[in-house]
Amino acid sequence: MRQKKNIALISGSLRKDSYNTKILRNFEKEFINHGYNCTFIDLNEYPIPFFNSDIESSGTPVNVTFIKNLIKSSSGLVVSSPEYNGEISAVLKNCLDWLSRKGPNEIPKETFIGLKSIGISVSTGKNAAKRALERLTVLLKRLGVDEDIITYNLGNLSNNFFNEDNILLDNKELDTINNIIKIYSDSITNINKADNIIKIKAS
Numbered sequence: 001m002r003q004k005k006n007i008a009l010i011s012g013s014l015r016k017d018s019y020n021t022k023i024l025r026n027f028e029k030e031f032i033n034h035g036y037n038c039t040f041i042d043l044n045e046y047p048i049p050f051f052n053s054d055i056e057s058s059g060t061p062v063n064v065t066f067i068k069n070l071i072k073s074s075s076g077l078v079v080s081s082p083e084y085n086g087e088i089s090a091v092l093k094n095c096l097d098w099l100s101r102k103g104p105n106e107i108p109k110e111t112f113i114g115l116k117s118i119g120i121s122v123s124t125g126k127n128a129a130k131r132a133l134e135r136l137t138v139l140l141k142r143l144g145v146d147e148d149i150i151t152y153n154l155g156n157l158s159n160n161f162f163n164e165d166n167i168l169l170d171n172k173e174l175d176t177i178n179n180i181i182k183i184y185s186d187s188i189t190n191i192n193k194a195d196n197i198i199k200i201k202a203s
């Protein structure tokens with residue numbers, strides 16, 4: 001059952017100093033300031049094998065089950081991805097592929113139905129990771145999240161954008177993140193409707 005105040009955040013970069021992870025941490029901090037309970041998934045800490053139905057037939061990996069249950073108890077999903085050759089990262093795609101699989105007692109797309117989501121992609125490049133962000137939003141919609149995905153992207157990133165605690169130094173960007181969280185909070189009122197959809201489809 002989705003809890004209005006629960007947010008799951010997943011970084012699609014494994015890099016220790018990842019800008020996508022740092023930006024996602026800034027979202028997490030602001031969500032916490034707005035009274036939300038956040039769980040941050042660093043995929044280094046939740047390794048998942050490449051999807052293979054042979055592995056699946058012998059049991060879903062525990063880290064997939066953990067992330068799936070986390071998302072099913074959340075009202076919001078915030079995902080960030082690097083742009084690699086115009087696409088999202090392979091590690092994130094693999095994670096989402098596993099999460100898309102229907103469990104024995106689940107209805108199709110149950111993990112994602114009604115989930116309010118925020119897609120993020122930031123890059124060192126001048127195109128501000130627009131292509132990866134577009135891919136990410138198409139994929140999230142296909143998985144079944146609420147159609148109105150909120151997006152955030154930023155380019156030309158470097159370590160100069162952050163202080164030693166990885167907080168963004170640019171007040172304009174911090175304001176943008178704050179506004180996104182306000183938009184998120186206003187839109188989450190429909191979460192009970194989403195739970196009803198799941199109940200109706202399940203019966």
Ligand SMILES: Cc1cc2nc3c(=O)[nH]c(=O)nc-3n(C[C@H](O)[C@H](O)[C@H](O)COP(=O)(O)O)c2cc1C
Pocket residue numbers: 013014015017018019020021081082083084085086087122123124125126127128129
């Ligand atoms: C294989 C590879 C492909 C990349 N392709 C793109 C690209 O298409 N567009 C872009 O803006 N940046 C591209 N980059 C740069 C990454 O977006 C940049 O390194 C970014 O900081 C990675 O995200 P992270 O800091 O969260 O790890 C590429 C980097 C790698 C390693």
